[in-house]
Amino acid sequence: MKTIFQKSKKGSNNFKIEETGINEFDxxxxxPSELLREYEIGIPELSENEVVRHFTNLSVxxxxxxxxxxxxxxxxxxxxxxxxxxxxxxxxxxxIHPFQREEDIQGCLHVIFGLGEMLKKIVGLDAVxxxxxxxxxxxxxxxxxxxxxxxEKKEKRNIAIIPDSAHGTNFASASMAxxxxxxxxxxxxxxxxxxxLLENIINKEFDKIAIIMITNPNTLGIFEKxxxxxxxxxxxxxxLLYYDGANLNAIIGKVRPGDMGFDxxxxxxxKTFSTPHGGGGPGSGPIIVKKELKEFLPVPVVExxxxxxxxxxxxxxxxxxMKSFYGNFSVILKAYCYxxxxxxxxxxxxxxxxxxxxxxxYKLKDFFDIPYKKNSMxxxxxxxxxxxxxxxxxxxxxxxxIDYGIHPPTVYFPSVVDEAIMIEPTETENIDRLxxxxxxxxxxxxxxxxxxxxLKTAPVEKDIKRVNELKALKEPILKQ
Amino acid sequence: MSYFxxxxxxxxxMLKTIGIGSIEELFDCIPENICNPEIExxxxxxxxxxxxxxxxxxxxxxxxxxxFSFIGGGAYNHYIPGAVKSILGISQFYTxxxxxxxxxxxxxxxxxxxxxxxxxxITGMDISNASMYDGASSLAxxxxxxxxxxxxxxxxxxxxxxxxxxxxxxxxxSGQNIDIKEVGYKNGKTDINxxxxxxxxxxxxxxxxxxxxxxxxxxxxxxxxHDILKKxxxxxxxxxxxxxxxxLIKRPSDYGADIVVGEGQVFGNALSFGGPYLGxxxxxxxxxxxxxxRIVGQTVDTDGNKTFVLTFQNREQHIRKYKATSNIxxxxxxxxxxxxxxxxxxxxxxxxxxxxxxxxxxxxxAEKIKPLDKFQLKFNSGFFNxxxxxxxxxxxDVIDRxxxxxxxxxxxxxxxxxxxxxxxxxxxxxxxxIESINKYTEVLKSF
Numbered sequence: 001m002k003t004i005f006q007k008s009k010k011g012s013n014n015f016k017i018e019e020t021g022i023n024e025f026d027x028x029x030x031x032p033s034e035l036l037r038e039y040e041i042g043i044p045e046l047s048e049n050e051v052v053r054h055f056t057n058l059s060v061x062x063x064x065x066x067x068x069x070x071x072x073x074x075x076x077x078x079x080x081x082x083x084x085x086x087x088x089x090x091x092x093x094x095x096i097h098p099f100q101r102e103e104d105i106q107g108c109l110h111v112i113f114g115l116g117e118m119l120k121k122i123v124g125l126d127a128v129x130x131x132x133x134x135x136x137x138x139x140x141x142x143x144x145x146x147x148x149x150x151x152e153k154k155e156k157r158n159i160a161i162i163p164d165s166a167h168g169t170n171f172a173s174a175s176m177a178x179x180x181x182x183x184x185x186x187x188x189x190x191x192x193x194x195x196x197l198l199e200n201i202i203n204k205e206f207d208k209i210a211i212i213m214i215t216n217p218n219t220l221g222i223f224e225k226x227x228x229x230x231x232x233x234x235x236x237x238x239x240l241l242y243y244d245g246a247n248l249n250a251i252i253g254k255v256r257p258g259d260m261g262f263d264x265x266x267x268x269x270x271k272t273f274s275t276p277h278g279g280g281g282p283g284s285g286p287i288i289v290k291k292e293l294k295e296f297l298p299v300p301v302v303e304x305x306x307x308x309x310x311x312x313x314x315x316x317x318x319x320x321x322m323k324s325f326y327g328n329f330s331v332i333l334k335a336y337c338y339x340x341x342x343x344x345x346x347x348x349x350x351x352x353x354x355x356x357x358x359x360x361x362y363k364l365k366d367f368f369d370i371p372y373k374k375n376s377m378x379x380x381x382x383x384x385x386x387x388x389x390x391x392x393x394x395x396x397x398x399x400x401x402i403d404y405g406i407h408p409p410t411v412y413f414p415s416v417v418d419e420a421i422m423i424e425p426t427e428t429e430n431i432d433r434l435x436x437x438x439x440x441x442x443x444x445x446x447x448x449x450x451x452x453x454x455l456k457t458a459p460v461e462k463d464i465k466r467v468n469e470l471k472a473l474k475e476p477i478l479k480q
Numbered sequence: 481m482s483y484f485x486x487x488x489x490x491x492x493x494m495l496k497t498i499g500i501g502s503i504e505e506l507f508d509c510i511p512e513n514i515c516n517p518e519i520e521x522x523x524x525x526x527x528x529x530x531x532x533x534x535x536x537x538x539x540x541x542x543x544x545x546x547x548f549s550f551i552g553g554g555a556y557n558h559y560i561p562g563a564v565k566s567i568l569g570i571s572q573f574y575t576x577x578x579x580x581x582x583x584x585x586x587x588x589x590x591x592x593x594x595x596x597x598x599x600x601x602i603t604g605m606d607i608s609n610a611s612m613y614d615g616a617s618s619l620a621x622x623x624x625x626x627x628x629x630x631x632x633x634x635x636x637x638x639x640x641x642x643x644x645x646x647x648x649x650x651x652x653x654s655g656q657n658i659d660i661k662e663v664g665y666k667n668g669k670t671d672i673n674x675x676x677x678x679x680x681x682x683x684x685x686x687x688x689x690x691x692x693x694x695x696x697x698x699x700x701x702x703x704x705x706h707d708i709l710k711k712x713x714x715x716x717x718x719x720x721x722x723x724x725x726x727x728l729i730k731r732p733s734d735y736g737a738d739i740v741v742g743e744g745q746v747f748g749n750a751l752s753f754g755g756p757y758l759g760x761x762x763x764x765x766x767x768x769x770x771x772x773x774r775i776v777g778q779t780v781d782t783d784g785n786k787t788f789v790l791t792f793q794n795r796e797q798h799i800r801k802y803k804a805t806s807n808i809x810x811x812x813x814x815x816x817x818x819x820x821x822x823x824x825x826x827x828x829x830x831x832x833x834x835x836x837x838x839x840x841x842x843x844x845x846a847e848k849i850k851p852l853d854k855f856q857l858k859f860n861s862g863f864f865n866x867x868x869x870x871x872x873x874x875x876x877d878v879i880d881r882x883x884x885x886x887x888x889x890x891x892x893x894x895x896x897x898x899x900x901x902x903x904x905x906x907x908x909x910x911x912x913x914i915e916s917i918n919k920y921t922e923v924l925k926s927f
Contacts, residue, residue, distance in 0.1 A: 001586075004594050004824050013827035017559055020840045021914045027728065027836075030843055032862055034703050037730045041601045043828040048563055051824045055567045055591070055817075062587035064575030072577055079483055080575050083527050088752075089565075091545070092538030098754030099551045099891050100544065101883070107541035108753040121519050133613035133756065134810035136797070144655055172797035172807035176624070178655035181802045223509040254507055259514040270810065274483070278814030279588040280578035280774070281611070282756030298651065320651035324554055324616045324644045324743075325754025337534060341483070343524035347516070348484055354506045355486075359494045375509040402584050407577075413798070430485040431494065457782065459583050465781040467582040472777035472791040476768070478607050479597040480778075 001061070004054055005480050008044035015048075061464070062279070063407050069433045073379045073410035073422025074167070074219055076249045076271035081341070084274070084334040093333055098325040102310055108329060109309030112302045115336040119288055122346070123243075123265045124258025127294035129301055130286045130327040135246060136169040137322060138266030138285025139213075143177035144319045145289065145296040146211050146240055146264065152296075152317055157210035157239065161201060163193055165219045165414040167246060179210065186416055191220040191372040195229055202237050209237060215244040216260065217251070219414045219422070220372050221357065221379035231261025240264060248272045249426065250354055250378035253347030264289045272349075273335035284331040298322050352427035353378040356434060360425055363438045367445055371417050379424035381417050391455045392448035394419045399466060400447070400458035404440040482524070544751070548916035549888040552866050552907025553695070554615065554642050555754060556746050558724070558834070559910055560822070564748040567821045574814055578774075582789040583781075588813065589788035592776040595816040598823050602723050603740040604733025605762035609773035611816040612759030612808065615743030616645040619689070619720055620652035621772045621806055622739045622761065626687045626716040627658055628805075629770055635660045635687045636678055638670040640694035641720060643896040649689075668698040668859030668868065676708050684712025691720035692732070696905065697842075697866025698859060702735040709736045723747065723760070725864045727835025739763045748822025749815050758815035769795060772806030834910055838865035841917060842908040848921040855924050858903055866907045868893065868900065873927055875902050885923050887916075 027036060046054070063070075070077035088094070096108055116128040132138035143160070150157045160179040162170045165186050174181050182201055187194040193214070202209060212234055216224045224230065234241050243257040245267035252272055257265045269275050270283035277283070289297065299318045300311035311326070342349065354377050361370065361380045368382035384394045398408030398421070410422040425434060447454055454460060486494075495501065507515060525533060549557060568574065572587060579585030579592070592610040599608035612618040623635055635653070637646060639662045646662070653660055663674050670690055679686065688709075692700040702719075709717055718739045719732035724746040732740045744758035745751075763771060769792065777791035797804040826834065842865045846857055849869065858868035869890065871878050882889040894901030908917070 001590065003590065003597075004820075005597065013830065015561075015826045015830035015833070017834060017837065017910050020837050022840060022844045024836075024840050025843055027839075030839055030862065031729060032699055035699055035729045037726070037728060040828055041604075041726070041731070043598065043601065043823050043826075043831055045827040045829070046824060048561075048825060051821065052563050052567065054824070055821055056570065058587040058590055059567075059570040059572040060587070061585075061590070062572040062576045063584040064572045066571040066575045070577065075577055077577060081483060083530060085569070085574075087531065087534045090534070090538050091543055092535075092541050094750040094752050095543040095545055096541050096753045097544050097549060097551050097557065097751050097888075098555055099553060100542070100888065104542035105753065107537045107539065110537050110540060118521060121521065124517070133617070133812075134808075136807040136809045137613060137617070140652075140655075140807055144651065147655065168797035168799065168801050168804065169807050169809050171801035172804040175802035175804075176652075176655055176807050178657075225509050228511055228514075251510070253519060254516060255510045255514050256517050256519070259517060268810075276574045276814075277577045277810075278574050278812075279576045279585075279817070280813035281810040282613075282812045282815060283810040319654065321644060321647040322617070322651060323614050323648060323755070324642075324757070327754070328756040329753040330750075331756060337530060339521070340525045340533065341527070341530055342521075344519075344521045345482070345484070345524055346519060346521060351503045351506075352484055352486055352491075355491060355494055355503060358498055358506055362498045377506075377509075398581070399583065402581070407584065408581050428483055428485055431490055462583060464583045464586055464785070464787055465783045467781050467787045467789050468779045469582075469789050469791070472779035472789045476791065477778035478768075478775060478791075479593070479600045 001057060003480055004044045007046055007050060007054060010045055012047050013045040068405055069429050069437055070407040071409045071423045071425050071437065072407060073424040074246055076424060076426055078274055078426040079428040080274055080276040081338060084337040087337055088330040088333050106309055109302050111333050111336050112326060113304055113309050115332055116302065118339050119267060119286055122252060123288050124256030125265060125288045126291040127297060128286060128288045129297045130284065130332050131298050131322050132285040132287060133323055133328050134281060134283040135266060135268040135285045136173055138287050139169055139173035140176055141298060141322045142242060142264050142266050142287045143173055143179065145293055147177055148296045148317055148319050149293055150210055157208055159205055159209045161209060161212040163218065165416050166213060166215055167219065167244065170213045170244060191222045192218065192224050193226065193230060195226050198230065199233060202233060206237055209239045211240045211242050213242040213244055215247055217247050217377040220381050221376050222372055223375045223377055225375060227260045235261065246271060247378065250350055252350045254350045264293060269331055269335040274338040275331045275334040282328050282331055284328045300326065349427055356425040356427060356429055360423060360434055360438065364441065367442060379422060381420050381422045383417050384419040384421060387445065387448055388419060390448040391452040392445060394421050396455040396458060397421065397444055400444050400455050401440060402459040403461040406437060406440060547886050547888045548919060550890045550906045550908065550912065551888050553891045553905055554644060554743060555751055556907065556909055557751060557911045558746050560748050560750065561825045563825050564818055564821045568814065568818055573817060579790060582787065586787060589776050591817050591820050593778060593788050595820045596776060598820060599760045599762050602726050603762040604731030605740055606765035607768055607771065608760065608762040609771055609775050611811045611813060612761050612773055613812055614755065614757040614759045615741060616648040618741040618759030618761050619645050620649045622718045622741050623649055623653060623658065623687060624656065625770050625772060625805065626718060626739065627656065629767060630714060630716060632685050632687050632716055633658050634682060635689065636663050636675055637689045638663050638691065640665045640670050640696055641689060641691040642695045645720065668696045668861045669700055672701050672704045675705065679708055679712055679715065684715040687716045687718060689718045693722060693725055693864040696859060696868050697863040698861040699863065706736040724835055724838065727831040728839060744819045747819035749818050756812055756815055758812050758819055768792060770805055773808050773811055837910040838908060841912060842867065845908055845917045852924055854927050865909060866905055868903050869906050870903045875904065882923055887920055887923060
């Protein structure tokens with residue numbers, strides 16, 4: 001499809017807000033001559049009708065949760081309730097400036113405070129900030145908080161331990177926050193943290209270790225069964241335990257990170273709490289901590305005094321600020337609405353998510369190699385390594401799924417599994433959708449035997465065929 | 481209300497298929513003593529009750545349309561054309577994930593490519609990423625990138641840069657060994673002489689950050705700075721801009737910027753109590769491999785048709801882990817879509833038009849203030865759509881009288897600038913009618 005620039009027609013856009021309404025000054029009186037721009041910069045010119053058609057036609061080239069099942073492992077692509085979108089567009093929320101007087105923004109503060117209180121209960125910890133814009137932003141915020149905590153204690157702990165199956169963001173955030181990273185290998189049989197290895201690292205580096213970051217269940221979808229033991233070892237060493245909430249959907253309402261011994265948690269409102277992913281954002285990545293860590297959180301935090309909400313800027317040892325203002329408010333608002341509509345049915349989220357995942361896993365177990373069989377939760381990883389020779393690589397299977405109207409699962413992650421296909425159905429898919437996914441996967445394996453070429457070139461039935469990634473890299477065209 | 485999809489019968493059937501007796505068995509791996517905790521949440525609200533409840537909560541807010549609002553300072557009340565909202569409401573856009581699977585994500589990929597192109601045109605730079613969280617975090621990332629490129633660990637940060645941006649920079653840099661020094665201002669503009677002295681002392685190995693127009697609304701002496709930069713090519717210059725001003729003023733590429741960042745909220749994004757907004761990040765092509773965040777490139781599919789794809793991913797966290805250029809993963813894609821649609825709707829002339837209304841009305845306003853003796857413009861430097869108003873009276877009393885007249889007069893500056901404790905920052909956009917400006921002036925005259 002032509003780009004918006006290729007569709008531009010000079011003189012076809014007569015957009016006007018209104019007249020200035022005054023006798024205009026000469027621009028040369030108002031802007032220093034060397035700063036006055038006289039050349040054109042190439043913003044396209046189209047009629048409104050053509051602009052709307054352009055983007056509407058682009059939208060049909062996308063696939064969203066509203067189109068069908070989106071079993072993207074580790075991404076929790078659940079249904080995004082429409083009422084929450086409607087409410088977030090209410091003028092009484094959208095038309096509020098962040099610098100208005102406290103008495104005029106009580107509704108917004110109510111929402112931020114209210115969501116924070118619910119999140120504290122859900123994770124079982126004491127203090128919260130909703131400032132971070134995304135999961136990775138939350139990680140950085142959390143790690144800077146931890147760094148400041150040890151700085152204040154005058155302890156020089158600069159090591160973060162991270163399991164090899166963790167999300168890439170964990171490593172990158174630790175490095176941005178100034179930590180040295182020690183990567184710990186997972187146990188080959190169980191896929192979980194090898195407690196013996198962990199003890200070895202602690203014995204060697206004990207007073208340098210600040211934190212261990214754990215995703216539980218981990219990215220293989222497996223619950224870290226030794227979590228209480230790990231917590232004991234870590235706390236005995238006076239280090240802290242960090243919970244990456246990317247996979248909270250597996251355990252929400254069933255077990256609280258605080259009860260597992262975690263000191264600091266980040267959540268992804270755009271995963272577990274149903275806010276849409278927006279084609280890659282915006283999200284929201286709240287941090288929830290034990291009370292000992294509260295004074296280090298970014299400011300301001302929203303608090304309540306009698307019936308009045310206020311912004312508290314006075315945290316003794318705050319790390320400062322992660323972004324302008326108070327957080328991605330409209331995302332926070334949608335998550336707040338979601339939790340009000342779920343209420344005390346909370347644990348059904350995890351129960352159905354884990355049920356769906358185990359159902360799929362059971363139905364696929366005779367067709368695919370499943371490297372880690374035990375303790376699977378809301379997602380699981382299958383391996384296509386047995387089909388590699390027929391052309392049914394993880395990538396080719398993923399691309400062929402597109403032809404059948406299914407968004408591919410996550411592939412080649414986590415890297416500890418060869419030809420990994422990571423499937424997370426979420427709780428909002430019914431049996432028919434799950435069965436369809438199973439049927440299609442079986443069909444694709446048959447195709448691999450009988451018609452392998454179709455897999456290697458898939459998708460073949462859509463407008464867009466296999467995209468050449470290498471060319472983009474070798475001959476970069478990054479703008480027009 | 482329930483978003484759950486299974487009946488109890490369904491669940492039984494599925495359990496039977498799996499070969500277990502109860503859902504609890506699926507959670508056997510969780511230590512029993514901490515499983516199924518008591519979590520006190522209210523009863524679920526049905527959709528109608530939810531909507532009513534949120535109307536009550538929202539009713540405790542006072543919308544700015546109920547006032548004459550002159551608040552800006554990093555978040556601006558601009559008109560949002562109906563078409564922007566309409567496009568943003570298309571669910572194939574907002575319910576999709578990051579476009580890792582290019583074949584079913586061309587909608588997102590193409591608008592990201594168009595967004596990058598627009599940002600390059602707005603800033604004059606060679607390359608842009610597909611968005612950041614907001615202007616402040618984008619600036620902080622720019623410092624980290626500049627520090628890695630040339631090893632400069634000293635930052636000269638103008639005090640006329642938005643105070644919240646400066647705070648975010650300090651927080652981000654606390655993880656790194658980077659020293660931030662603030663440079664003062666004179667008559668509302670960064671004191672370029674101070675920068676010159678520092679540069680001479682450090683032989684140019686510094687990172688300089690200027691906002692233009694700056695937090696006070698004033699145009700900076702960027703060409704004077706440009707002359708100094710020419711002497712020290714190893715120096716890194718990061719420019720922060722309000723992209724709406726580009727409707728009338730030159731782009732940072734014209735005055736030697738190495739990285740340009742800023743807040744794109746002004747392009748079609750609602751105020752929404754401070755977020756989500758839109759950080760943009762543009763730089764020179766030499767730094768392609770150091771840039772944070774996602775980048776979309778043009779390529780072809782196997783039929784030879786033009787397509788788009790995420791590229792240069794070997795900079796990013798999911799591939800490079802702790803050696804990544806940044807940890808950013810989720811960005812602000814949908815806000816970038818809003819900006820892309822907005823700019824397409826207003827076009828080249830529309831940008832100039834809106835920028836001009838802001839500038840003209842702000843100066844109309846300034847002329848009204850000049851004859852007053854209890855109030856004056858704090859600085860007499862050139863400005864875009866914001867200016868600092870100082871008062872000879874107790875500023876708190878002045879602000880109160882404005883509130884009584886349903887006017888939000890601006891942002892009190894004393895908290896961030898003790899020397900400006902009698903001042904407020906006044907912002908004007910096309911949403912401020914001439915009538916509202918006249919009303920404001922009347923209130924000033926009433927003292």
